[in-house]
Amino acid sequence: xxxxxxxxxSMFIQxxxxxxxxxxxxxxxxTWLWYKQDPGEGPVLLxxxxxxxxxxxxxxxxxxxxxxxxxxxxxxxxxxxSDVGIxxxxxxKGGSEKLVFGKGTKLTVNP
Amino acid sequence: NAxxxxxPKFQVLKTGQSMTLxxxxxxxxxxxxxxxxxxxxGLRLIYYSASEGTTDKGEVPNxxxxxxxxxxxxxxxxxxxxxxxxxxxxCASSARGGGGGEKLFFGSGTQLSxx
Numbered sequence: 001x002x003x004x005x006x007x008x009x010s011m012f013i014q015x016x017x018x019x020x021x022x023x024x025x026x027x028x029x030x031t032w033l034w035y036k037q038d039p040g041e042g043p044v045l046l047x048x049x050x051x052x053x054x055x056x057x058x059x060x061x062x063x064x065x066x067x068x069x070x071x072x073x074x075x076x077x078x079x080x081x082s083d084v085g086i087x088x089x090x091x092x093k094g095g096s097e098k099l100v101f102g103k104g105t106k107l108t109v110n111p
Numbered sequence: 112n113a114x115x116x117x118x119p120k121f122q123v124l125k126t127g128q129s130m131t132l133x134x135x136x137x138x139x140x141x142x143x144x145x146x147x148x149x150x151x152x153g154l155r156l157i158y159y160s161a162s163e164g165t166t167d168k169g170e171v172p173n174x175x176x177x178x179x180x181x182x183x184x185x186x187x188x189x190x191x192x193x194x195x196x197x198x199x200x201x202c203a204s205s206a207r208g209g210g211g212g213e214k215l216f217f218g219s220g221t222q223l224s225x226x
Contacts, residue, residue: 006153033214042115042201042217043154088153090215097142097161098169099215103153 003027006089006102014110019076021105023089031092032072033099034063038085046087047074079109113137117202117218124192124225132187132221134202142205143185144169144215145177147198154201160185192225199223 006023013019023032031050035043047058049065049072056063060077072089089102115136124130136143144159146169156169160179174196176188185204189196199222203215 009151040219042203042219043215044217045214048214097167098156098159101146101154103151 003100004089004091004102006105008105009103010106010108012108012110013079015079015081017079019079019083019107020073021087021089022071022073023091023102024071025091026070027093028069029072029091029100030069030094032063032065033090033092034061034072034074035088035090036085037088037104043086043088076107079107081109081111083107084109115202115204115216115218117200117221119221120219122221122223124189124223126193126225128192129188129190130192131189132200132202132223133184134186134218135184136202136204136216137183138204138206138216139182140204140206140216141182143179144203144205145175145185145187146201146203147171148201148220149198157187157200192223194225197223197225 004025033048034046037043047056047063052069053067054065062075064073086104086106088104090099118133141162145157146154148154155171158177160166163182166177178186199220201220202218205215
C-alpha cells in the first residue's frame with residue numbers, strides 16, 4: 001500500500017494567505033516531487049528535489065527535501081484563486097523504478 | 112507538442128464488458144505508466160513499462176492487462192469490468208525508467224464508470 005502520509009487532506013484559505021503542506025514517511029526516499037492537479041486534468045510537475053536539505057523555488061512555490069530524507073514540505077506564498085487544485089507529493093526510494101504518491105491535499109482559495 | 116494523449120476521455124461500461132484504454136506519447140520517453148485515481152486514495156500504480164518490450168505490475172494490477180505496443184503506445188485492458196474499477200485512469204510517461212528522479216508527464220485522464 002501507499003507509504004506516504006500527506007497532510008492536511010484539505011485546506012480552505014483566503015486569497016493572499018500563505019499555505020504549507022507536508023509529506024512524511026517511515027522510509028527513506030532519494031527523490032521527492034510535488035505535483036498539482038487542476039480539475040479534470042492530469043497532475044503537472046511543480047518541483048523536483050534530489051538531495052537532503054535541498055530547498056527549491058518555482059515562483060511563489062517553495063519545496064524542501066527534509067534532512068532525514070523521510071519528509072518533504074511545500075509552501076505557497078500569497079495564494080491566488082488559480083492555486084486551487086489537489087497537490088500531490090511523490091517519492092522514489094533508492095533502487096526502485098516506481099514513484100509512490102501521497103493521497104493529496106485539496107486546496108480551496110476564497111477570493 | 113501533444114505530450115501524453117489518452118483516449119477515450121469518458122466511458123461507461125456494464126459489468127462484464129471489456130474495453131481497452133489507449134495511451135500514446137510523443138516525447139520519445141522510455142517509460143510509461145498506468146495509474147488509477149479514486150477519491151481520498153491519491154494515485155495508485157496499476158502497471159508500468161520501464162522500456163519497450165517490458166511490463167511490470169504495480170500496486171493494484173488485478174483485473175487489468177497491459178500491452179506496450181511500441182515505444183509510443185501503452186494500452187490498458189479491462190477484460191471483464193467490475194464496479195470496483197470505476198475510477199479515473201491516468202497514463203504517464205517519463206524519460207527513463209529506474210533511478211535518477213524521473214519526472215512523470217501525465218495525460219488528461221479517462222473517467223470510467225462501470226454499472
